Amino acid sequence: MTVNDYLKGNYDLAPANPVGAKKDAPSPATASLEEEFERQALQKLGGSIAFIKKSKSFIWKGPSGDHAR
Amino acid sequence: MTTLAERLAARLGEITLAKTAELGVENARKNLPYLKRTIADLETDAPGDNAIVIAAGPSLHRSHPIEALKSADFRGLVIAVDGSLGYCLRNGVVPDYVVTVDPHPYRIVRWFGDPDFATRPADDYFRRQDLDPAHWKDEERRNEELLELVDRHGARIRCVIATCVDPSVTRRCHAAGMELYWWNPLYDDYDAADSVSRRVFELNGVPCMVTGGNCGSAAWIAAHAVLGRRRVALVGFDLGYPPGTPLQRTQYYVEMTQLFGDRLGEYFSEFEHPQTGETWHADPAYHWYRQIFLQLVQEAPCETFNCSQGGTVFGPGITLLDFASFLKTHDGRR
Numbered sequence: 001m002t003v004n005d006y007l008k009g010n011y012d013l014a015p016a017n018p019v020g021a022k023k024d025a026p027s028p029a030t031a032s033l034e035e036e037f038e039r040q041a042l043q044k045l046g047g048s049i050a051f052i053k054k055s056k057s058f059i060w061k062g063p064s065g066d067h068a069r
Numbered sequence: 070m071t072t073l074a075e076r077l078a079a080r081l082g083e084i085t086l087a088k089t090a091e092l093g094v095e096n097a098r099k100n101l102p103y104l105k106r107t108i109a110d111l112e113t114d115a116p117g118d119n120a121i122v123i124a125a126g127p128s129l130h131r132s133h134p135i136e137a138l139k140s141a142d143f144r145g146l147v148i149a150v151d152g153s154l155g156y157c158l159r160n161g162v163v164p165d166y167v168v169t170v171d172p173h174p175y176r177i178v179r180w181f182g183d184p185d186f187a188t189r190p191a192d193d194y195f196r197r198q199d200l201d202p203a204h205w206k207d208e209e210r211r212n213e214e215l216l217e218l219v220d221r222h223g224a225r226i227r228c229v230i231a232t233c234v235d236p237s238v239t240r241r242c243h244a245a246g247m248e249l250y251w252w253n254p255l256y257d258d259y260d261a262a263d264s265v266s267r268r269v270f271e272l273n274g275v276p277c278m279v280t281g282g283n284c285g286s287a288a289w290i291a292a293h294a295v296l297g298r299r300r301v302a303l304v305g306f307d308l309g310y311p312p313g314t315p316l317q318r319t320q321y322y323v324e325m326t327q328l329f330g331d332r333l334g335e336y337f338s339e340f341e342h343p344q345t346g347e348t349w350h351a352d353p354a355y356h357w358y359r360q361i362f363l364q365l366v367q368e369a370p371c372e373t374f375n376c377s378q379g380g381t382v383f384g385p386g387i388t389l390l391d392f393a394s395f396l397k398t399h400d401g402r403r
Protein backbone atom coordinates (compact mmCIF):
# COMPACT_ATOMS: atom_id res chain seq x y z
CA MET A 1 0.00 0.00 0.00
CA THR A 2 1.20 3.47 -0.79
CA VAL A 3 -0.07 6.88 0.16
CA ASN A 4 -1.61 7.20 -3.31
CA ASP A 5 -3.88 4.32 -2.57
CA TYR A 6 -5.46 6.32 0.22
CA LEU A 7 -5.63 9.70 -1.59
CA LYS A 8 -8.73 9.34 -3.71
CA GLY A 9 -9.55 13.07 -3.93
CA ASN A 10 -12.99 14.59 -3.71
CA TYR A 11 -13.42 16.15 -7.20
CA ASP A 12 -12.71 15.18 -10.79
CA LEU A 13 -9.53 16.51 -12.32
CA ALA A 14 -9.54 17.98 -15.83
CA PRO A 15 -7.79 15.65 -18.25
CA ALA A 16 -4.16 16.58 -18.76
CA ASN A 17 -4.64 16.72 -22.55
CA PRO A 18 -8.26 17.50 -23.39
CA VAL A 19 -9.57 15.84 -26.51
CA GLY A 20 -9.33 18.12 -29.51
CA ALA A 21 -6.98 20.57 -27.84
CA LYS A 22 -4.21 21.88 -30.02
CA LYS A 23 -0.86 20.57 -29.05
CA ASP A 24 0.61 23.98 -28.18
CA ALA A 25 -2.51 25.51 -26.59
CA PRO A 26 -2.25 26.05 -22.85
CA SER A 27 -4.51 23.87 -20.76
CA PRO A 28 -7.29 25.67 -18.85
CA ALA A 29 -5.28 25.25 -15.68
CA THR A 30 -2.16 26.77 -17.29
CA ALA A 31 -4.16 29.63 -18.80
CA SER A 32 -5.68 30.34 -15.42
CA LEU A 33 -2.25 30.40 -13.80
CA GLU A 34 -1.01 32.76 -16.50
CA GLU A 35 -3.96 35.08 -15.97
CA GLU A 36 -3.33 35.10 -12.25
CA PHE A 37 0.34 35.80 -12.87
CA GLU A 38 -0.51 38.73 -15.13
CA ARG A 39 -3.06 40.02 -12.64
CA GLN A 40 -0.43 40.06 -9.90
CA ALA A 41 2.06 41.80 -12.18
CA LEU A 42 -0.47 44.49 -13.08
CA GLN A 43 -1.09 45.21 -9.42
CA LYS A 44 2.50 46.41 -9.21
CA LEU A 45 2.70 48.26 -12.53
CA GLY A 46 1.32 51.53 -13.81
CA GLY A 47 2.12 54.62 -15.82
CA SER A 48 2.67 58.11 -14.49
CA ILE A 49 -0.81 59.32 -15.37
CA ALA A 50 -3.93 58.14 -17.15
CA PHE A 51 -4.24 58.51 -20.90
CA ILE A 52 -7.07 58.82 -23.38
CA LYS A 53 -7.45 60.62 -26.68
CA LYS A 54 -11.09 60.95 -27.64
CA SER A 55 -11.15 63.49 -30.45
CA LYS A 56 -8.70 65.08 -32.86
CA SER A 57 -8.01 67.77 -30.31
CA PHE A 58 -5.35 67.51 -27.61
CA ILE A 59 -7.18 69.99 -25.39
CA TRP A 60 -10.68 69.80 -23.95
CA LYS A 61 -12.12 73.03 -22.58
CA GLY A 62 -15.32 71.69 -21.14
CA PRO A 63 -18.77 70.91 -22.54
CA SER A 64 -19.25 74.35 -24.04
CA GLY A 65 -15.62 75.13 -24.79
CA ASP A 66 -13.91 74.93 -28.13
CA HIS A 67 -11.35 72.26 -28.93
CA ALA A 68 -8.89 74.67 -30.43
CA ARG A 69 -5.82 72.48 -30.90
CA MET B 70 1.07 35.52 -30.51
CA THR B 71 1.54 38.45 -28.13
CA THR B 72 4.34 38.45 -25.60
CA LEU B 73 3.84 38.80 -21.89
CA ALA B 74 5.27 42.33 -22.08
CA GLU B 75 2.77 43.27 -24.78
CA ARG B 76 -0.15 41.80 -22.87
CA LEU B 77 0.81 43.71 -19.74
CA ALA B 78 1.27 46.93 -21.74
CA ALA B 79 -2.19 46.50 -23.26
CA ARG B 80 -3.75 46.59 -19.80
CA LEU B 81 -1.80 49.59 -18.47
CA GLY B 82 -4.33 52.16 -19.60
CA GLU B 83 -7.08 50.87 -17.36
CA ILE B 84 -4.65 50.09 -14.55
CA THR B 85 -3.12 53.56 -14.58
CA LEU B 86 -6.53 55.22 -14.64
CA ALA B 87 -7.57 53.19 -11.61
CA LYS B 88 -4.39 54.09 -9.75
CA THR B 89 -4.21 57.80 -10.53
CA ALA B 90 -7.73 59.17 -11.01
CA GLU B 91 -8.96 59.48 -7.44
CA LEU B 92 -5.59 60.67 -6.17
CA GLY B 93 -5.54 63.19 -9.00
CA VAL B 94 -8.96 64.55 -8.15
CA GLU B 95 -8.08 64.77 -4.48
CA ASN B 96 -4.88 66.67 -5.30
CA ALA B 97 -6.82 68.94 -7.67
CA ARG B 98 -9.04 69.84 -4.73
CA LYS B 99 -6.01 70.61 -2.54
CA ASN B 100 -4.42 72.68 -5.29
CA LEU B 101 -7.46 74.93 -5.75
CA PRO B 102 -6.03 77.82 -3.69
CA TYR B 103 -3.11 78.08 -6.12
CA LEU B 104 -5.15 78.31 -9.33
CA LYS B 105 -4.61 81.69 -10.93
CA ARG B 106 -3.54 80.97 -14.51
CA THR B 107 -4.14 78.06 -16.82
CA ILE B 108 -2.56 76.81 -20.03
CA ALA B 109 -5.18 78.84 -21.87
CA ASP B 110 -3.16 81.88 -20.81
CA LEU B 111 -0.15 80.53 -22.70
CA GLU B 112 -1.76 80.04 -26.08
CA THR B 113 -0.92 83.54 -27.23
CA ASP B 114 2.59 83.36 -25.83
CA ALA B 115 5.78 84.28 -27.66
CA PRO B 116 5.65 83.84 -31.42
CA GLY B 117 7.79 81.27 -33.16
CA ASP B 118 7.79 77.73 -34.41
CA ASN B 119 10.60 75.81 -32.74
CA ALA B 120 10.86 74.10 -29.40
CA ILE B 121 13.16 71.63 -27.73
CA VAL B 122 11.78 69.22 -25.16
CA ILE B 123 14.43 68.01 -22.75
CA ALA B 124 13.18 64.76 -21.29
CA ALA B 125 14.96 62.83 -18.57
CA GLY B 126 15.92 59.55 -20.22
CA PRO B 127 19.38 58.03 -19.87
CA SER B 128 20.49 59.26 -23.30
CA LEU B 129 20.59 62.72 -21.77
CA HIS B 130 23.59 61.63 -19.73
CA ARG B 131 25.13 59.58 -22.51
CA SER B 132 25.13 62.20 -25.27
CA HIS B 133 25.06 65.46 -23.25
CA PRO B 134 22.95 67.50 -25.68
CA ILE B 135 23.13 70.48 -23.36
CA GLU B 136 26.62 71.29 -24.63
CA ALA B 137 25.37 71.66 -28.20
CA LEU B 138 22.42 73.70 -26.98
CA LYS B 139 24.65 76.07 -25.03
CA SER B 140 26.93 76.69 -27.97
CA ALA B 141 24.05 77.29 -30.40
CA ASP B 142 22.09 80.46 -30.84
CA PHE B 143 18.78 78.69 -30.40
CA ARG B 144 15.99 81.19 -29.97
CA GLY B 145 13.05 78.82 -29.75
CA LEU B 146 11.50 77.56 -26.56
CA VAL B 147 13.31 75.20 -24.22
CA ILE B 148 10.90 72.97 -22.33
CA ALA B 149 12.20 70.71 -19.57
CA VAL B 150 10.35 67.93 -17.84
CA ASP B 151 10.52 67.88 -14.05
CA GLY B 152 13.11 65.10 -14.10
CA SER B 153 15.51 67.05 -16.32
CA LEU B 154 15.20 70.42 -14.60
CA GLY B 155 18.18 69.74 -12.35
CA TYR B 156 20.30 68.63 -15.30
CA CYS B 157 19.48 71.87 -17.13
CA LEU B 158 20.17 74.16 -14.19
CA ARG B 159 23.39 72.40 -13.15
CA ASN B 160 24.63 72.88 -16.68
CA GLY B 161 23.79 76.54 -16.98
CA VAL B 162 20.55 76.39 -18.95
CA VAL B 163 17.37 77.87 -17.50
CA PRO B 164 14.45 76.40 -19.44
CA ASP B 165 11.56 78.61 -20.47
CA TYR B 166 9.10 76.02 -19.17
CA VAL B 167 9.07 72.98 -16.93
CA VAL B 168 6.27 70.43 -17.15
CA THR B 169 5.12 68.23 -14.30
CA VAL B 170 2.25 65.75 -14.07
CA ASP B 171 2.93 62.62 -11.96
CA PRO B 172 0.73 62.59 -8.81
CA HIS B 173 3.16 60.54 -6.71
CA PRO B 174 2.95 61.77 -3.10
CA TYR B 175 6.63 62.48 -2.43
CA ARG B 176 8.97 61.50 -5.27
CA ILE B 177 8.24 64.28 -7.75
CA VAL B 178 9.10 67.17 -5.48
CA ARG B 179 12.66 65.83 -5.44
CA TRP B 180 13.10 67.04 -9.02
CA PHE B 181 12.62 70.60 -7.71
CA GLY B 182 14.62 70.12 -4.51
CA ASP B 183 12.66 68.72 -1.61
CA PRO B 184 12.55 70.95 1.49
CA ASP B 185 11.38 67.93 3.51
CA PHE B 186 14.00 65.53 2.21
CA ALA B 187 15.19 64.54 5.69
CA THR B 188 11.77 63.34 6.79
CA ARG B 189 10.77 61.37 3.70
CA PRO B 190 10.35 57.59 3.85
CA ALA B 191 13.37 55.49 2.91
CA ASP B 192 13.22 55.17 -0.85
CA ASP B 193 15.85 53.89 -3.25
CA TYR B 194 13.89 55.01 -6.34
CA PHE B 195 16.38 57.71 -7.29
CA ARG B 196 19.41 55.55 -6.59
CA ARG B 197 17.99 52.81 -8.83
CA GLN B 198 17.00 55.10 -11.66
CA ASP B 199 19.19 56.15 -14.52
CA LEU B 200 17.04 59.23 -15.00
CA ASP B 201 19.54 61.56 -13.38
CA PRO B 202 22.66 59.87 -12.02
CA ALA B 203 23.39 62.94 -9.95
CA HIS B 204 20.51 61.94 -7.74
CA TRP B 205 22.08 58.70 -6.65
CA LYS B 206 25.44 60.22 -5.82
CA ASP B 207 25.22 61.78 -2.39
CA GLU B 208 21.50 62.38 -2.50
CA GLU B 209 21.38 64.82 0.39
CA ARG B 210 24.00 67.12 -1.09
CA ARG B 211 22.36 67.01 -4.52
CA ASN B 212 19.03 67.89 -2.99
CA GLU B 213 20.56 70.91 -1.27
CA GLU B 214 22.16 71.97 -4.53
CA LEU B 215 18.86 71.65 -6.37
CA LEU B 216 17.00 73.62 -3.72
CA GLU B 217 19.46 76.46 -4.21
CA LEU B 218 19.40 76.32 -8.02
CA VAL B 219 15.62 76.24 -8.28
CA ASP B 220 15.29 79.04 -5.75
CA ARG B 221 17.79 81.12 -7.72
CA HIS B 222 16.22 80.61 -11.16
CA GLY B 223 12.59 79.77 -10.42
CA ALA B 224 11.27 83.24 -11.23
CA ARG B 225 12.47 82.82 -14.84
CA ILE B 226 10.68 79.49 -15.33
CA ARG B 227 7.04 78.98 -16.14
CA CYS B 228 5.65 75.78 -14.72
CA VAL B 229 3.10 73.88 -16.82
CA ILE B 230 1.64 72.05 -13.88
CA ALA B 231 -1.05 69.39 -13.78
CA THR B 232 -3.74 69.77 -11.15
CA CYS B 233 -3.13 66.18 -10.06
CA VAL B 234 0.35 66.81 -8.67
CA ASP B 235 0.94 66.49 -4.98
CA PRO B 236 0.56 69.84 -3.18
CA SER B 237 4.18 69.55 -2.04
CA VAL B 238 5.18 70.10 -5.70
CA THR B 239 2.82 73.06 -5.95
CA ARG B 240 4.17 74.67 -2.79
CA ARG B 241 7.75 74.14 -3.88
CA CYS B 242 7.27 75.66 -7.34
CA HIS B 243 5.26 78.54 -5.91
CA ALA B 244 7.86 79.23 -3.24
CA ALA B 245 10.61 79.24 -5.86
CA GLY B 246 8.82 82.04 -7.69
CA MET B 247 7.61 80.08 -10.71
CA GLU B 248 4.48 81.22 -12.52
CA LEU B 249 2.08 78.28 -12.46
CA TYR B 250 0.01 77.45 -15.55
CA TRP B 251 -2.48 74.75 -14.68
CA TRP B 252 -4.02 71.95 -16.71
CA ASN B 253 -6.10 68.94 -15.89
CA PRO B 254 -4.99 65.60 -17.24
CA LEU B 255 -7.61 64.19 -19.57
CA TYR B 256 -8.25 61.05 -17.55
CA ASP B 257 -11.06 59.43 -19.46
CA ASP B 258 -14.00 59.98 -21.81
CA TYR B 259 -15.59 63.28 -20.78
CA ASP B 260 -18.91 62.14 -22.26
CA ALA B 261 -19.10 59.05 -20.05
CA ALA B 262 -21.68 59.08 -17.27
CA ASP B 263 -19.16 58.96 -14.42
CA SER B 264 -16.31 60.77 -16.17
CA VAL B 265 -13.41 61.76 -13.94
CA SER B 266 -12.29 64.31 -16.53
CA ARG B 267 -15.64 66.08 -16.41
CA ARG B 268 -15.77 65.90 -12.62
CA VAL B 269 -12.39 67.58 -12.22
CA PHE B 270 -13.24 70.17 -14.88
CA GLU B 271 -16.44 71.03 -13.02
CA LEU B 272 -14.36 71.34 -9.84
CA ASN B 273 -11.81 73.85 -11.16
CA GLY B 274 -12.73 74.98 -14.70
CA VAL B 275 -9.20 74.27 -15.93
CA PRO B 276 -8.68 73.00 -19.51
CA CYS B 277 -7.92 69.30 -19.84
CA MET B 278 -4.94 68.15 -21.89
CA VAL B 279 -4.12 64.74 -23.33
CA THR B 280 -1.19 63.37 -21.33
CA GLY B 281 0.50 60.67 -23.35
CA GLY B 282 0.81 58.78 -20.05
CA ASN B 283 4.05 60.38 -18.87
CA CYS B 284 5.71 63.74 -18.38
CA GLY B 285 7.91 63.70 -21.50
CA SER B 286 4.96 63.06 -23.77
CA ALA B 287 2.93 65.70 -21.95
CA ALA B 288 5.73 68.21 -22.54
CA TRP B 289 5.73 67.41 -26.26
CA ILE B 290 1.93 67.84 -26.35
CA ALA B 291 2.18 71.16 -24.52
CA ALA B 292 4.79 72.31 -27.04
CA HIS B 293 2.49 71.96 -30.02
CA ALA B 294 -1.05 71.98 -28.56
CA VAL B 295 -0.60 74.80 -26.05
CA LEU B 296 2.42 76.76 -27.20
CA GLY B 297 1.72 76.32 -30.88
CA ARG B 298 5.19 75.12 -31.92
CA ARG B 299 5.31 73.56 -35.37
CA ARG B 300 8.71 71.93 -35.00
CA VAL B 301 9.55 70.09 -31.81
CA ALA B 302 12.88 68.42 -31.13
CA LEU B 303 13.22 65.81 -28.42
CA VAL B 304 16.33 64.97 -26.42
CA GLY B 305 16.55 62.47 -23.57
CA PHE B 306 13.30 61.07 -24.89
CA ASP B 307 14.08 57.37 -24.70
CA LEU B 308 11.18 55.41 -23.19
CA GLY B 309 13.57 52.56 -22.58
CA TYR B 310 16.72 51.27 -20.96
CA PRO B 311 20.05 51.44 -22.78
CA PRO B 312 22.10 48.35 -23.48
CA GLY B 313 23.94 47.07 -20.45
CA THR B 314 21.55 48.55 -17.88
CA PRO B 315 21.72 46.44 -14.72
CA LEU B 316 18.30 45.09 -13.85
CA GLN B 317 18.66 46.72 -10.45
CA ARG B 318 18.46 50.08 -12.19
CA THR B 319 15.09 49.42 -13.82
CA GLN B 320 11.75 50.51 -12.50
CA TYR B 321 9.87 47.96 -10.41
CA TYR B 322 13.01 45.81 -10.11
CA VAL B 323 12.27 44.53 -6.63
CA GLU B 324 8.61 43.85 -7.29
CA MET B 325 9.15 42.22 -10.64
CA THR B 326 12.02 40.03 -9.50
CA GLN B 327 9.86 38.68 -6.73
CA LEU B 328 7.07 37.94 -9.14
CA PHE B 329 8.83 36.94 -12.33
CA GLY B 330 11.86 35.08 -11.01
CA ASP B 331 13.30 33.12 -13.93
CA ARG B 332 10.81 34.74 -16.32
CA LEU B 333 12.16 38.27 -15.82
CA GLY B 334 13.36 38.35 -19.44
CA GLU B 335 9.76 38.10 -20.67
CA TYR B 336 9.02 41.35 -18.89
CA PHE B 337 11.09 43.41 -21.36
CA SER B 338 10.66 44.15 -25.07
CA GLU B 339 13.66 44.79 -27.30
CA PHE B 340 14.05 47.61 -29.82
CA GLU B 341 17.03 48.11 -32.11
CA HIS B 342 17.69 51.78 -32.62
CA PRO B 343 17.92 52.55 -36.36
CA GLN B 344 20.73 55.10 -36.01
CA THR B 345 23.00 53.48 -33.48
CA GLY B 346 22.14 49.80 -33.96
CA GLU B 347 21.99 49.44 -30.20
CA THR B 348 19.33 47.30 -28.58
CA TRP B 349 17.26 49.14 -26.00
CA HIS B 350 14.80 47.50 -23.64
CA ALA B 351 11.31 48.62 -22.70
CA ASP B 352 9.41 47.41 -19.67
CA PRO B 353 5.59 47.30 -20.01
CA ALA B 354 5.21 50.91 -18.90
CA TYR B 355 7.69 52.18 -21.47
CA HIS B 356 6.10 49.88 -24.05
CA TRP B 357 2.72 51.47 -23.31
CA TYR B 358 4.10 55.02 -23.50
CA ARG B 359 5.80 54.18 -26.79
CA GLN B 360 2.63 52.85 -28.36
CA ILE B 361 0.74 55.94 -27.28
CA PHE B 362 3.40 58.30 -28.61
CA LEU B 363 3.53 56.59 -31.98
CA GLN B 364 -0.24 57.00 -32.18
CA LEU B 365 -0.21 60.65 -31.12
CA VAL B 366 2.59 61.68 -33.44
CA GLN B 367 0.36 60.76 -36.37
CA GLU B 368 -2.26 63.21 -35.19
CA ALA B 369 -0.07 66.08 -34.04
CA PRO B 370 0.08 69.33 -36.01
CA CYS B 371 3.85 69.55 -35.74
CA GLU B 372 7.02 68.01 -37.09
CA THR B 373 8.69 65.84 -34.49
CA PHE B 374 12.45 65.38 -34.46
CA ASN B 375 13.85 62.81 -32.08
CA CYS B 376 17.43 63.89 -31.43
CA SER B 377 17.98 61.57 -28.46
CA GLN B 378 20.43 59.30 -30.31
CA GLY B 379 18.96 56.27 -28.60
CA GLY B 380 15.84 54.83 -27.09
CA THR B 381 12.74 53.14 -28.44
CA VAL B 382 10.94 56.16 -29.91
CA PHE B 383 11.15 55.88 -33.65
CA GLY B 384 8.62 55.15 -36.37
CA PRO B 385 6.37 56.84 -38.91
CA GLY B 386 6.07 60.58 -38.35
CA ILE B 387 9.28 60.86 -36.34
CA THR B 388 12.45 62.22 -37.94
CA LEU B 389 15.58 60.86 -36.31
CA LEU B 390 18.23 63.54 -36.39
CA ASP B 391 21.37 64.28 -34.43
CA PHE B 392 20.84 67.26 -32.19
CA ALA B 393 23.60 69.39 -33.68
CA SER B 394 21.97 69.08 -37.11
CA PHE B 395 18.61 70.17 -35.72
CA LEU B 396 20.20 73.17 -34.05
CA LYS B 397 22.13 74.05 -37.18
CA THR B 398 19.03 73.81 -39.35
CA HIS B 399 16.78 75.70 -36.95
CA ASP B 400 19.38 77.84 -35.26
CA GLY B 401 18.54 81.50 -35.07
CA ARG B 402 14.96 81.01 -36.21
CA ARG B 403 12.14 81.17 -33.78
